Amino acid sequence: MYPKEFQESIKKVEATRQARMTQQFPMLSLADRTILLEAYHPDYKKGTMRQISVGVNKGDKTPHEFANLFEAYSHINPNNFTIPSPKYETDVLIIGGGGAGVAAAIVAKQAKANVFLVTKLRVADANTTMAQGGIQAADKENDSPAIHYLDVVGGGGFKNIPELVRALVSDGPEVIRWLEELGVIFDKAPDGTMLSIHGGGTSRKRMHPCRDYTGAELMRCLKDEFLDQKIKYLEYTGALELLKDSDGKCVGAVLVNMENGEVFTVKAKTTILATGGAGQLHIQGFPTSNHYGATADGLVLAYRSGAKLTFLDTIQYHPTGVGYPEQILGQLITEKVRGVGAQLVNADGERFIYDLETRDVVSSAIIREIQDRKKGIMSVTSGGVWLDTPLIEMKSGSGTILKQLPAMHRQFIKFGIDMTKEPVITYPTQHYQNGGILCNEYAETNIPGLYVAGEVTGGVHGRNRLMGNSLLDILVFGRRAGTHAAELAAKTTEVKPGTINHVKKYHSELEKAGIPKERKSPMLLPDYRPKEFQDRYSFLSHLK
Amino acid sequence: MAKLATIYIMGKEYKVPSTLTILQAIEASGFLFIRGCGCRGGFCGACSTVYRTKDSYKLKVALACQTKIEDGMFLAQIPFYPGNKATHNLSQIKPTTETLCALYPEIMRCISCGSCTKVCPQDIKVMDYVNAAIRGDYKKIAELSFDCIMCGLCATRCPAEIVQYNVALVARRIYGAHVMKKAQHVDKRLDQMKENQFASEIEELMKSSVDQLKERYTKRDMEK
């Protein structure tokens, strides 16, 4: 039950529900999309970005929150730091234990490589586990990888890197088969036909869900397989820097045991960065749907070592973050909720956008509805609009929500809101890092020996990712990274000593640019302690 | 400023705004999480918490990220539990009654006390799926346990030392890989891919100008 101040608006939503149920709402033309984006999308907001003043992408625009991490010094002082001799040696080092990293590990191990994985929290404490709605793959009769291709580039503003998109859509069916073999329980008809639904911007129903625990189901199967393969791993271990040899090849990493502060190194023939996204930066003060470790570390490490980044000026704000109650502000309400029939409506119970436009467009429309048209629900902090969920039950029968959206139902019922009977309040939330480290279709970067996969990369989704294409992305490129990193490792006989001379060089650039010495990165963990407690007692304190 | 509530983190008193979740309240008390916090959104099970309220002997559990604090809460997290996981080779395994009992013989020690079901923050009927495991009813286990986020609280309360969430996980994987039918439309598509059926069409798209792409995009026929 909502407090009194919401009741009047809820009545309006109820009053229009029946009529809305069959109402067709037009999609925007490409030109109208652009107008809406430029006027309301946060990426276009003045004063929120600046040019990076150092490194390979010098001069490129990026949000201040990213720039602050690039224009920052290493936690390690390269002038007085002696690199400890390697504590571990391996063929393939994988940094990041989400979907991309674990998929890479399984595949590299199968290719007979020695694999060592480190991750900041526990394996699977990652954005992957939080994915709800589904995974895309063009595997039905009326669909094809080419149709998928067109949806992907249209969603990305026609800016995507073609080779990467080809890899994404072409590996889709194979990835689904791999998941079936790993024991993933997709929503299926008894004869094995997979349930598929629309997502924002899809022209075919190709989103395959596992209830609304798709990421959790994928991740726990991957993790279990990873454990069955007895792959060596360390948790609560954060990467601080990459190591490069005198030829500029990546040969491992400097890591920190986040529980006792020990700094150590792993020597590796090849390295895969799979550190995921950046939601915890709270760009422009937005709340986030992301996990605790989504702090853009991989971008920082790669950038300092000379890797090229791309699409740094575009962030995905998911239109339907939780807008109320405040305890779970910014957590995700999956797009699947709209996929199965819920509608966005303003405080007066009117629709204002076709519900399955791409995310950048829907978010912009919500912001317009609140800021300009003043038709938001103003009783919540950020303002918000309704997501009319009882409509799902009206359209598809009572019990649909409990069956198809149990996680969403739980999320709200814990705070006394029953989404089968009452609409929920939403507001955009920082969700996905569209840009990232540039790579080719073999997951190689411009640094020999360094591979990347997953949300940490950029280019495949252009300026805006479609729902369900990230789970696909992390598996397609995780597997490719695992394969190619193992291949190169097998060909590598000698690994030269690793250095952090690149950090030294980067520091001198920072000094020249006049960057304040206190600014350090990577962030590793966001600090939610009250101001006066911050910087106290951290596992990095001894490095100051 | 919100009203303050008094909470006790492992017995020590702190005063924090009463609107916070347990997770936020611990941070507001000056703690930096390393363990005990993962997704912050109810999906990873890292934040299992046991608590008691003042003047009650009853022990309750919660996910710290999904639960608002109450005044007088005594809180302790269980960030790690040394539960057993049997390793196996999924491709070789058979979905028989014996399989689960062989991997996890301790399931036979279940005394049906129901502690696991009572403690589950996801309201899963844990005991019922353990019983289904003893019977080898894979479908039932899959249905009942699907929403498990592996927080591990069931295992902490089990007098028979069963690690329920791992039993359920392997059972679900066996069900998914060996009982459920594979999607035939995926087979078909894989065959077509082997013959490179879509390669030239994709190639053509890759070479198209933005204007050509836009035109084709606008003209897409949309599946209803």
Ligand SMILES: Cc1cc2nc3c(=O)[nH]c(=O)nc-3n(C[C@H](O)[C@H](O)[C@H](O)COP(=O)(O)OP(=O)(O)OC[C@H]3O[C@@H](n4cnc5c(N)ncnc54)[C@H](O)[C@@H]3O)c2cc1C
């Ligand atoms: C709430 C939510 C819902 C979503 N729903 C969907 C969906 O329905 N469909 C879809 O396709 N996509 C969805 N996504 C997006 C998708 O889940 C992610 O983009 C994707 O899973 C990212 O995978 P990853 O392996 O690249 O990163 P992650 O899964 O985030 O894994 C990265 C790992 O690296 C670790 N790490 C980070 N820095 C370091 C460091 N310095 N040292 C060591 N380890 C480090 C992190 O802690 C983490 O464990 C959703 C995302 C969220 C947050």
Ligand code: FES
């Ligand atoms: S932190 Fe993941 S469930 Fe609470």
